Amino acid sequence: MATTTPLVEMHHISKHFGGIQALSDAHLDLYLGEVLGVLGHNGAGKSTLIKILAGAETANEGSIFIDGHEAHISDPNDARRHGIETIYQELALCGNLHAPANVFMGRELHKWGFLRKRAMKDEADKALSRLNIRIPSLDAEVQSMSGGQRQCISIGRAVHFDTKILIMDEPTAALGMEESKKVMDLIVELKRQGLGIIWISHDIHEVYNFTDRITILNGGRNVITAPTRDFTQDQIVSMIISGRPIKTVAAEG
């Protein structure tokens, strides 16, 4: 794996919000066709790191490489041009708009500036039915929907476009068992298609079963990056809590 060029490399990323140092010299790399789990305690800097990749925040220091070429990502449209789609922890939906408007927000289908409402509705319908999402009506305001339904719209949006790199910040947090299963199946499918997926989650079972590698952050610094199954679940949990890497036979070999 290490012989091919990574899809994404983030080097020496630092970010502070006023006096709060959210990230110090953080690294991340992601390969084609893999699911990378990003783990860490609350406030470890996971969301901040992926927001920098998604163009929602800009790093104070550090550089990003996509397919081996340096990428300057200063706003969400830059990220989209590189095929990066993001499901944010806070979902990023406009509650006053209906599902199709949210799916196509910022890249509306149009003809001479006039919305192609019919086409957007049909495509949104397709995007959502791919996930078997049950929403009351495509014309209903998103605000009137449940947390899980909203999460599904957000996921549907991220996978609908020509995605190469998919970032999922706690995508299954509000989902029921059946919907979670659907998302997992989708991830397996997308992975097979060769996408690189960054997956943030606090659910250790999910992480253990579905990620190929993990990166653990603690207080804005990398603890370890390694193949998931070099460790047991308990060892991963203990590294998240202690913030110190554990030496195992597999990791050394």
Place this chain on the structure above:
Amino acid sequence: MIKFEWLKTQPLLWIILVAALMMLVLSFASPYFMTLGNMTNLTKQVSIVAILAAGQAIVIISGGIDLSVGSVLALSAVTIGWLIEQGIDPKIATVAGLAMGTFMGWINGMVITRGKIPPFIATLGMLGIARGMALVITKGVSYQVLEPMFLYIGNSKVLGLPIPLYFVVVVFGVVMVMMHMTVFGRHVYAIGGDERVARLEGIPVDRQKVKIYALSGFLAAVAAVVMVGRLAATPPSVAQGTELQAIAAVIIGGISFVGGRGLVITALVGAFIMAMITNGLNILGISSFYQQVLIGIVIIVAVWLDNLKSSAQ
């Protein structure tokens, strides 16, 4: 109560019903109200506020506010009057007046987006600046405008309807198409709904906001053209306080002050309701002092009803 609950989810029908009820009451209260003469009068009264309300509706749906439209109107009117006074062709003067209004709105947009000044403050500043400039240009005097073009706008009728009414119809037609059928309109609703999300999803929020305020300035200048026609003069003190009437029309119509929600057309009905209050009380011989009190009460009641509506949803 089922019918009432349903009605509350139909904002347009609801506000039209209120307006119709007022018409009914006023026509019973005074036989003069429903006469052709008075109706013509009413549409003329409504035109300025209605045109401003169309622009204000866009701004308020985007989550902002534009307090400067009355002053920008005056500055545009004065620009037209001054240029005509200098012997410039009235058509060119009109284009210059429209450009002046648009430019002032553009400045509002730049101050709000680049300077990160809240719209309330930025446009409050512009309220003073534009009015002051109007006074500086004219040194406080009012120019007479006796050009046939403006007299025609102010006094003629086509198919029995006064010209200003056509301005209103065209303005609302265009603004409604923009807001409900174009990408720009969709972005305005998204920005008003959640600006942070709009940014995250790649909407060029700042660029769209500049357009929004420029458009509001442009519409203020369109209102200025109608105003010059009606007054046949350009007093620099014209249209003081009309921004509040335009905002009131939008709010009475039921467009949410928080942004992101509402139909543009309801602002037109709101403007008519405002005009009917003024006109009706005039006919009934009630002092204009009371009118201000009543309009104040109506605004508060309108927002209160709006709260009831949203809590019912």
